Amino acid sequence: MSRHGPLALLFATMYPQTVMSMMVLTPPVVAAQVTAAYGLPAETAGVYAAASYVFVAIGTLSTASVIPRIGPLRLSFGCIVAGGCALALFGLGSLAFVLLATALMGLCYGPLTPAGQQAIANGEPIANLALFLSVRQTAVPLGGMLAGLIVPALVVRSDLETALFIVGGTATLTGLLAGSLLGIVRNEKREPRPVARAGFLAPLRLMLGHRALLAMSFASMIYGALQLVVSSLLVVFVMRELGRDLVTAGMMLGISQAAAVCGRIGWGFLADRIGRLRGTLGAIGLGMTAACIMAWALTPATPDVIIALVAFLLGATTSGWNGVFLASLMQAVPASQAGFAASGALLFSYLGIVLGPPLFGGLAALAGFPIAFLVLGALALGGAWLCLMPASAA
Template identity: 60%
Template sequence: MDLKAVSMPKNGSSSLLFVTMFPQAIMSMVVLTPPVVADQVTRAVNLPVEAAGFYTTLNYFFIACGTLCSGVLIPLIGPLRLSFACIFAGGFALALFGLASVPAIVTAVAFMGLCYGPLTPSSTQAIASQGRIENIALFMSVRQTAVPIGGILAGLVVPPLVVRFHLPTAMLMIGAVVTLAALFAGFGLKIVRSEVPLSKPLGRVGFFAPLRHMLQDGDLLKLSFGSMIYGALQLTISSLLVVFLMSTLGHDLIAAGLFLGVSQTGAVIGRIGWGFLADRLSALRAVLAGVGVGMSVTCVLAGMLWPSAPDWYLGVVVFALGATTSGWNGVFLTCLIKAVPIEKAGFAASGSLLFSYFGIVLGPPLFGILALLTSFSTAFLSFAVLALAGAFLCRPSASVPQVTT
């Protein structure tokens, strides 16, 4: 099965960066809004707040489905048009979520996941289709900062609006702004309007074709399993760091939240820094494997933390955790672009990200079980070993040549 490239005009790097970052940042804000308002939503539907824990599993199930759908939709619609269509629909999903009934919430979460899933494969294909980009790893890494930017927007924008206008009105307002922004940007930006997709019959691609493609390519399969491990560490640290700081190290919620912010700052700087280093060294896979070694070292340091550890030292450790466990994404996607022909970049991303999402779903509960049965220190040390396995899978493979893009 061969996918033809989507016909796209060559545009400046700044325009391309914006149209690939904007949808990701907006939809990241959308999918991170439910955890921010979990207390209000669970009270509205008379469920315990612990029920919010099901959100991640449900959300990532539909994100995986949306990712698979992108293999079919990218050649039919075009990657950029698909991205803006996703945030257009995502705004409606957010407004539906604000109705705060169980059917509305489940339906909204499903649409959020389906709209979020195609974004990374679409942007990967759009970037690959532009031809040669200087400092491609840095470009991809900067693009991937859209994810934490979306998280920052969710934290800054959503709570004040919910407090001021209450949940249904706040969700309707944010959803309307998201939908209108997608509509105006999609029609107003020349780079999106001038995209010319090449129609392709659905049957010739198939829903599971990206996954089959991964299973038939040994090198991409190893890289994908490596991303599964990296994804597991990424969400584990971002979701359980506050619990660790409070329950084991004895910090209060305010201090723990501050250190979480330090970790997320490390994630943004790490994404940009690793991309810059990969370009400077012209060694994508070596840097990607090195990030895994860094994850292992920082997990060991985290496991050795003690309650009276100085704040400056704790800050260094959590910063390094963020920079490594959440800093690998841009370099990883660049490895995919370099490993396949231009027309298959989004297709490869669709299949490979399924492994990443599987790790994201499994990582936090596995870490939590280890911490519960043993200790947080043992769980961190165990994940340090897991990180080394990910680094081994992502190491350079001399037998497989890279595809020039």
């Protein structure tokens, strides 16, 4: 697979994650319309994120045993096809279809990061690994940016059901087309046997054996919670608390996700330059704390340009840590276990993702969004401490 070159590998691992991220983040972008359609409070948008990531975790744990039989890249493009069909189901107007689509999209999203890690590990060694992985991980905020910029406009010009069907159908068709045309995917070789013979929870047991990485994984649980809170509830916050319309709120989400792209590349470059992955992760956590304090200070009278600046800082920090974290995992295990280690470590991130949005939404409903952002800032400070503490103490 390495004969195709790093750029082909980068595209083949980024494209599926970009498309699936766009689809997974599409319902939160139109959360106000979805919750209104079913007579639910707007804060319940966080429940969607939590429910979907329960199935993301299941899909992640299942990846290690599936990759050798299918191939990591074939698996990734297959997830696009199935995920597009799931998003189309989301727009059929039935709560049962919404629940089914949420589960299917989570199961399709879960394998993408471990599969991408294994595809990269199977290739030639890559210089500046943290930067390479950070560039690849820009697929997540890039997908969110596309969702924020495209989906609200589609809803305004048509309706919710039509917009979801268009996005899902287009994703399915492009996934089929790209997967069949790309040589790096079409010629991918299957492994003769699984890289490890283990049970469903084996990736978690592997992670528990690395004490220093375990501390960073707990930090990733906090960081993951902040990441999904911003992705899933920023639109609701801007509309409900700051009094802006859907298009403006979608633009703020798009700005935050564009900032995440810049942040991931910048943090990855910094980590490679200074050679301190843990220190870089700690600095990102301190940035999250500062951004949350700034969000706490926003009011309806705040100019849009200031709101955009805060959205930029939130995106650059809460969604900027992933590539550096994944680089630390790849350095800690043999190449054959790269996907395995990612599956185990991401369980901590997904636990934060599952718990963060509904807890934040509940706190926002009880005490208001400003207090909820202050609590997030305090948690981010704890995550920074876990990363900055000496490895021996971890």
